[in-house]
Amino acid sequence: MGQVEQADWFRFCTVDFSQLDSLERCLGEFARRTLDGVLIRQVYPAEYMREISARIERHDPPFYIFPQTTPPAAARKHKHLYGITLVAADRSLSEYFRVAEGFRAHCRELFRDGVDYEERMRHIFSVLGGGRPVSLPRNPDGQGYMPATIRILPAGTTIDLHCDNNLSHHPTYAHLKTVCDVSNQLSFFLTINTPGAGGELVVYERRWSHNDDAPSEYVVSKDSSMVEDCEWISIKPQPGDMILFAGGRIYHRVAAAQGSRPRYTIGGFLANGLDGKALYYWS
Ligand SMILES: O=C(O)CCC(=O)C(=O)O
Incomplete structure (x- = not known):
């Protein structure tokens, strides 16, 4: 089946960052499954990107x-x-938490002359969550999780078909599962650079089901035959645009980047705290 422009299986809206308040409480709509994605344009100016x-x-x-x-x-x-x-990361997570601390410092330095990246993400998530507090999860020793990763895709490279609910089968999710509801996680990323062609986010009609995964098995990428008969939509956010979508339960992939400039994005995941109050983000 081919690409569709508008689909009742992918309820999506686009707003300008200056109109962010119109998305107030939209996380409730994600939870009720009446919304599948939002594209927030110009979270940062394209020139700054x-x-x-x-x-x-x-x-x-x-x-x-x-x-x-x-x-x-x-x-x-x-x-x-x-x-x-x-x-x-390796199962002890010692490397992960060490890298996370360095990443946060480097990320502050990367955005040194603009609005701090974590600060901007927390502000957006808080508005979308109707004013709820937004936190980085911490392990029992108080060490912070990775707030995001920067994904670098040179020409010809892809992020293959996957569904992020599958990630929580990985043993390294054990502690995070005690903090937030990873089975309903959302995916977000800010586009820093688009390649000349390609690099679109492709979302499929197919929704995640427990039966898709062998019991508790994490797999990096799923077989493309799972979506060969599905409708799909491709979305290409521009530099400075941020997308948040129900990547936990929607099968998706990133199409091959083409041309001399790599695709750069920075992002992670967002979920409700098990206490029902805070929101948590990590990568
Ligand atoms: O484009 C990206 O940075 C990642 C997209 C993706 O596969 C995800 O958010 O799960």
């Missing part, structure tokens, strides 16, 4: 690169992250 792209290109500040590559510049040819995700 060009400056942030140039810094990422220069590896300034010197973020931790995953996977580790020697020399660091060799990573450029391949898909890689600045920072590390919970599912990529």
Whole structure:
């Protein structure tokens, strides 16, 4: 089945950052499943994103690169992250929490002359959550989780088909599951740079079901045959735009980037605290 422009299976709205208040409490709609995604335009000016792209290109500040590559510049040819995700980290999580602390400092430095990235995300989530507090989860030792990762996709690379509810099967999610409802997590990312062509977020009509995963099995990417008969929509946010969508239960992928400029995004996940009050974000 082909692409559809508007779909009743993907309820989506687009607003300008200056109209953010019109999204007040929209997280309730995500919870009731009457909303599947929002695109917030110009969360940062496109011009500022060009400056942030140039810094990422220069590896300034010197973020931790995953996977580790020697020399660091060799990573450029391949898909890689600045920072590390919970599912990529080793089970002890000592590396994860160490990298998280460095990432937060580097991220503040990356946005040093604009609005701080974490501050802006927390503000947006708080408005969307009707004024609820927004926190970074912390482990029992008080160490903070990764607030986001920067995803770098050079030409030809993709993020394959997946559904983020599957991530919580990974053993490294054990503590996070005691803090927030990871089975209804939302995905968000801010686009820093778009490649010349490609790099769209493709969302499918297919919804996640427990039966899709072998019991408690985490898989990096799902077989594309799962969506071959499904309708789909592709979305290409522009630099400075942020998207938040129900990536926990909607199958999605990122199409191959093309051209000489890589695709840069920064993002993570958002979920309701089990106490019913706070919202939590992590990567
Ligand atoms: O484009 C990105 O940064 C990641 C998109 C994605 O697959 C996700 O948010 O789960």
